[in-house]
Amino acid sequence: MASQNSVLSNLAELHMHISSSVTPEILWDLAHEQGMKLPARDYFEFAKLVTIDGQVGYADYLKMYDLLEEIQSTPESMFHLAEQVPTHLYQHDHIDLVEIRMNPMLRSRGGKIDLDHIIVYTLQGLERASLKFPRLRTGLILSMDRRFSKEVNTIIVDKAIKYRDRGVIGIDLAGPIDKKFRLNDLVGLAKRIHAEGLGLTIHTGEATDADEMWEVVQKLKPNRIGHGIASVHDEQLMTFLAEHNIILETCPSSNLQTLAVKDLEEMKSNYHTLLDNGVPFTINTDGPILQNTTLPKEYQLLLDNFILTEAQISEINARAHAASFIR
Ligand SMILES: [Zn+2]
Numbered sequence: 001m002a003s004q005n006s007v008l009s010n011l012a013e014l015h016m017h018i019s020s021s022v023t024p025e026i027l028w029d030l031a032h033e034q035g036m037k038l039p040a041r042d043y044f045e046f047a048k049l050v051t052i053d054g055q056v057g058y059a060d061y062l063k064m065y066d067l068l069e070e071i072q073s074t075p076e077s078m079f080h081l082a083e084q085v086p087t088h089l090y091q092h093d094h095i096d097l098v099e100i101r102m103n104p105m106l107r108s109r110g111g112k113i114d115l116d117h118i119i120v121y122t123l124q125g126l127e128r129a130s131l132k133f134p135r136l137r138t139g140l141i142l143s144m145d146r147r148f149s150k151e152v153n154t155i156i157v158d159k160a161i162k163y164r165d166r167g168v169i170g171i172d173l174a175g176p177i178d179k180k181f182r183l184n185d186l187v188g189l190a191k192r193i194h195a196e197g198l199g200l201t202i203h204t205g206e207a208t209d210a211d212e213m214w215e216v217v218q219k220l221k222p223n224r225i226g227h228g229i230a231s232v233h234d235e236q237l238m239t240f241l242a243e244h245n246i247i248l249e250t251c252p253s254s255n256l257q258t259l260a261v262k263d264l265e266e267m268k269s270n271y272h273t274l275l276d277n278g279v280p281f282t283i284n285t286d287g288p289i290l291q292n293t294t295l296p297k298e299y300q301l302l303l304d305n306f307i308l309t310e311a312q313i314s315e316i317n318a319r320a321h322a323a324s325f326i327r
Helices: 024-033 043-049 058-071 075-093 115-132 150-162 183-195 210-219 229-233 235-243 252-257 264-276 295-304 310-322
Strands: 011-017 095-102 137-145 168-174 199-204 224-227 247-250 281-283
Touching: 011 281, 011 295, 011 310, 024 043, 024 058, 024 075, 075 095, 075 115, 075 295, 095 115, 095 168, 115 137, 115 150, 137 150, 150 168, 150 183, 168 183, 168 224, 183 199, 183 210, 199 210, 210 224, 210 229, 210 235, 229 235, 229 247, 229 264, 247 264, 252 264, 252 295, 281 295, 281 310, 295 310
Parallel strands: 011 095, 095 137, 137 168, 168 199, 199 224, 224 247, 247 281
Antiparallel strands: none
């Protein structure tokens, strides 16, 4: 049990997609409440479609998100999930700070569902969770997507700015690798995000290499980076990250499942390289249900395999609290 180890309490989770943080039981109920036709008629078959067992590779992993997002495409569902997910994390995993990320556009059923409804219902769910647990702090990050045009990503940034004072704390870039994607399209948006005082985090150095990470840090100047594990192959990049205090939101189990990291041995070498080079990083789940993990389990994995010490974990968790976009 996580609570037996005092270092694994009052944890902060900075990188969690709500898509992959909902139990099959809840998803099953939500889908049935909407009368949705699911790809599996049997519950246990369905449960297999929404949780990962073993290594699946990056492309198949992202495909699982389509079904998850489809089920979560009503304001009412988001309201319930935004309350239930942090509640569970607080009660079971000793998480007292959670930043949840989601892409409202991928929940709009092709424009039929109003984005403001999705966002406001989500914010209200998060607020209700905080009402139950006064020590629990929550915030919402809106994700842009690599598959979207500049115009569509601009709409997401506009919404983040609109709801900045009501619980939206930052902007992310996620989504599968897309050949049409141009980082230059986001330069102006990144400037606006910084000027508005929102946090900016970018998924890079997971399925992409250190070269893309260089482009991201120089052109978009993010406060944090989603994953960024590819930086271990570039000493100059690691120095840059350390000097500019750009924090990596690393996700150990997720990297193993998507094959971004081959095995525990490579993981150990990666983390030790980051430590040796003074790169600031945090530990996160990416999506605890899909990844079949919890944040305490992630830390325990690193402890058990002599990748991190308890003292390092305390320091990393303190850093995660300090690096939060929640004021
Ligand atoms: Zn992610």
